[in-house]
Amino acid sequence: MCPPDYSATFAPGLIRPQHPAPAHVVAHHGKGVVQRYNVYRNNVTVSLIQALADIYPAVQRITGAEFFRAMARFHVRATPPASPLLFEYGRGFPAFIAAYPYAQALPWLADVARMERAWLDAYHAADRPALDAHALAAVDPACLATLHFEPHPAARLVRSRYCAVALFTQHRAEGAAAPLPAHAAEDALITRPEGEVIVSRLPAGGAAFLHALLAGAPLGAAANAALDEVASFDLGANLAGMLSAGVFTALRPGD
Amino acid sequence: MLAGTSFKHEHLCAILTDPPQDGFFEVHAENYMGAGGPPHRMLTALREHHALSLHGVCLSIGGPGALDQRHLARFRDLVLRYQPALVSEHLAWSSHGGTFFNDLLPLPYTHATLERVCEHIDQVQQAIGRPLLLENPATYVAFASSTMSEAEFIAAVARRTGCDLLLDVNNVFVSATNHGYSAADYLDAFPLERVGEIHLAGHSEQRDDEGALLLIDSHDRAVAPLVWDLYRTVIERIGPTPTLIEWDSALPDWPTLRAQAQAARRIMCEEPRHVPA
Numbered sequence: 072m073c074p075p076d077y078s079a080t081f082a083p084g085l086i087r088p089q090h091p092a093p094a095h096v097v098a099h100h101g102k103g104v105v106q107r108y109n110v111y112r113n114n115v116t117v118s119l120i121q122a123l124a125d126i127y128p129a130v131q132r133i134t135g136a137e138f139f140r141a142m143a144r145f146h147v148r149a150t151p152p153a154s155p156l157l158f159e160y161g162r163g164f165p166a167f168i169a170a171y172p173y174a175q176a177l178p179w180l181a182d183v184a185r186m187e188r189a190w191l192d193a194y195h196a197a198d199r200p201a202l203d204a205h206a207l208a209a210v211d212p213a214c215l216a217t218l219h220f221e222p223h224p225a226a227r228l229v230r231s232r233y234c235a236v237a238l239f240t241q242h243r244a245e246g247a248a249a250p251l252p253a254h255a256a257e258d259a260l261i262t263r264p265e266g267e268v269i270v271s272r273l274p275a276g277g278a279a280f281l282h283a284l285l286a287g288a289p290l291g292a293a294a295n296a297a298l299d300e301v302a303s304f305d306l307g308a309n310l311a312g313m314l315s316a317g318v319f320t321a322l323r324p325g326d
Numbered sequence: 327m328l329a330g331t332s333f334k335h336e337h338l339c340a341i342l343t344d345p346p347q348d349g350f351f352e353v354h355a356e357n358y359m360g361a362g363g364p365p366h367r368m369l370t371a372l373r374e375h376h377a378l379s380l381h382g383v384c385l386s387i388g389g390p391g392a393l394d395q396r397h398l399a400r401f402r403d404l405v406l407r408y409q410p411a412l413v414s415e416h417l418a419w420s421s422h423g424g425t426f427f428n429d430l431l432p433l434p435y436t437h438a439t440l441e442r443v444c445e446h447i448d449q450v451q452q453a454i455g456r457p458l459l460l461e462n463p464a465t466y467v468a469f470a471s472s473t474m475s476e477a478e479f480i481a482a483v484a485r486r487t488g489c490d491l492l493l494d495v496n497n498v499f500v501s502a503t504n505h506g507y508s509a510a511d512y513l514d515a516f517p518l519e520r521v522g523e524i525h526l527a528g529h530s531e532q533r534d535d536e537g538a539l540l541l542i543d544s545h546d547r548a549v550a551p552l553v554w555d556l557y558r559t560v561i562e563r564i565g566p567t568p569t570l571i572e573w574d575s576a577l578p579d580w581p582t583l584r585a586q587a588q589a590a591r592r593i594m595c596e597e598p599r600h601v602p603a
Contacts (some may be wrong), residue, residue: 076390077434082422096467099506103535112465114429152426155384156359195360
């Protein structure tokens, strides 16, 4: 026998403030249930806003808590979590921020959010050893162009037209704000080579190169993709930087 | 293994340098369901030296729908990996229609919900290969359809499934206040002989529609004096039982949290066990 679905009547009002308390809910001595049901509404909304604040601390420091909580409340109501794993929540938040009318004066805010989401993915990603640079040195030079690089589970790339890496670094922790660099367009590399997540800025062409490698392109084609975008692309320096940042976990020879 | 605390990553260094005496730590299972990284590293470091209590908060045992089998598998994997001394979940639900609400939501106490909760606990116990400790909830509303008291419901669940019980003394106090019944009467109807763990926590105060006191199970402060008194009556009746201080927001420093656990430990060590006639 299937019990009557009390959750179907209890749930809708939890994230819809205009909904009345469910009809089948009561309190002793005929007491009202408005404030009582509101405890659950408040627990749900406040805890989910807090979940977003925990995932996006730099975004909150940039906007201030009041702005952030209002924006997060809209998002929580429009897109509540589908998974009980809260560290998976908020994947739609960067796109929500990009479209949020009140955040249009901060066009780089969504990119900072993408970096924070990527940071948390890197934090929880599977443990794998980072590729040792010696393994690459041992490859026959004739085979380098067709070589594939298997990405480390924690490796993430976030491209930005703004100085997102500087903004992220400046606002990720409490402390005095450093002056922002004048240059724009920063591509962020997020990795976890040992225990801790690290965020670094990719050099010119690095993002196009890494994007191609992560998409499964062999080394030669990825280098060409980078050269198409940046004529001065330095393959050796980029590859060395990525190896030491722990972007890859294994090599796979081409066919 | 007498008195423990919630494990917070902020406290790891302080715990490892200044460890508790015969203590244990409780973690929310869902925080360790990622593939890898620092959470598992920290839990492994903790587990090397301390007993662990694995506390699930999202299985929705009290929901009318089927259990999320993927989530149950993740829960089972954690039990196998960390071999916790205690494994618990709540008499509550948190997901409906594909949405996760991140709160412990109430259910009516009827024969139909009893059937369903027992089915769910059977599934969980089969998956983890050991008895589950089921925790009594803190609630703010009741259901017109309920046909039995919460204590009667929990007693029936324990009898039918063979599960053990996690008695949250703060929840008893909060619910008794909120629903106008006696906490002592609740405990008289509660199958105390099946209690394998006790929770203590702080609560906050609000007002209901009539302006009367409404207590909130907030886990954001020290245990209230009246809850300590109620705890003492439980320990007098059942003897020393692993007791956990839950503190999940507005976190204090480690010495403050540990002092709460030491207070529980003192009560357990001082109270002579009452032997029923």
